[in-house]
Amino acid sequence: MSILEIRDLSVHYGGIVALDGISFSVKEGAIVTLIGANGAGKSTTLRTIMGLVHAAGGSVHYRGEKITGLDTRKIVEMGLVLVPEGRRVFPNLTVLENLKLGSYLQHTRHEARNLEHVYDLFPRLLERHWQLAGTLSGGEQQMLAVGRALMANPTMVMMDEPSLGLAPLVVKDIFSIIRRINGEGVTVLLIEQNANVALHTADYGYVLQTGSITLKGTGTELLENEEVKVAYLGKTR
């Protein structure tokens, strides 16, 4: 059963084609990754799914319902959330306030339950709950961004470059958290430039190259693929 189904999605920025009719699907309960170089259209794909960018053609189906053209708010309400690239925590708000905003559409009693869950995953956030988010370290901000997304009690989380600019040890932490929430039944769609760690974590993945999907396979298959090795894993021919 696929929870997310992208069909022939295309996006134009002015006259530039950012996505040229891509199709892929995400199986319910899986960790799926979309790898590709800078400018391949990875972020655009996620932003279009969330309704932040207008699609020029094609469709997005989430749990069988067409969500193309819907308000971002509606999509969040349906249980699909995005952890944006570069974390984008609200620096002028405290850690707790950031988390509460993640539960903006939730009932107050659910908020308390979600908060407990997030503090359980990230004890560091509980320690720093009164601090302004802008004063956190990069790794802590990424934890906060993930925690904030989980505050919406999502069925599926999309993450845009969660490892960006983080120390290897912190990246390891973040990815173990990703596996943990996946173990709790949350579907994950992961976008990464760090193809190595992404493919090791994912059940299967797609390779996006200048606006089109060029390869598909399980994590191991892609890790062994010669083209992937050369283009994304730093192997020399």
Added chain:
Amino acid sequence: MSMTTILQHCLTGISLGGAYALIAIGYTLVYGILRLINFAHGDIFMMAGYFMIFSLASFPWPAAILITLVVTTVMGIAIERIAYKPLREAPRMSIMISAIGVSYLLQNLSTYLFTAIPRGYPEIPFLKRIFRVGDLSASFVTVLTPLLTIVLVVILMTLIGRTKTGMAMRAVSKDFETAKLMGININAIVSVTFAIGSFLAAVGSILYFTDRMSVTPFSGTLPGLKCFVAAVFGGIGNIPGAVVGGFFIGIVETLLVALGYSTFSDAFTFLLLIVMLLVKPTGLFGEKSVEKV
């Protein structure tokens, strides 16, 4: 000048400053959320003056005040929906020009509808009651203005600091797109911002015009500009800054008039703007970087 006269002028200045502060908050709030200087804000304040004149002609004062507050608030929201919202994705200059357009539209529309002849501002008896403390005498409105201003500012700060809507406002002011990803309805938050700004301008209008006798279609221009300066002086986007700026300009302006420099008092405000922009462009309490990501 005797001590009593000085105190008397200070009281007048503080009162004028209170009204300025209420209007300045409207500039600063809207700027904080949309990075827009709402040039029509002074004219919303002027329109509130006319709303009061007409509603007081047919209703008792409590109802007239309520009508003025409600109609002005609705007008503020409507202006945003019609003239600013369609331009939200456009370059920032477009929305600014639209604001200037709305300003002239309101001035000319009211000239057409109400003529440019000054209309007498009605007296609200309880506001005009005279108080005497020793040699000092003041009408109730003079004393009420600064107090009401402080109360409203405290309520506003609590709303922004403690409520869910306030939290959403702070989030939207930093990052539109991420706020959307939280499920925040941006349009609703922008409307709330304009509602608060216009409501405070209406309160300011009632307090200001009660002391001024008459309203013309251009009554909003100069107070509007001065309050804009007050907001910049305090650091645009910062609410306490706007309040301090409002009181400062009100007090200095009144004292200048009292000292016999009445012709210079308006020039002072704009001199202040220039000096502030040269010396500390972010204003007294402004953040260092206000540019959006």
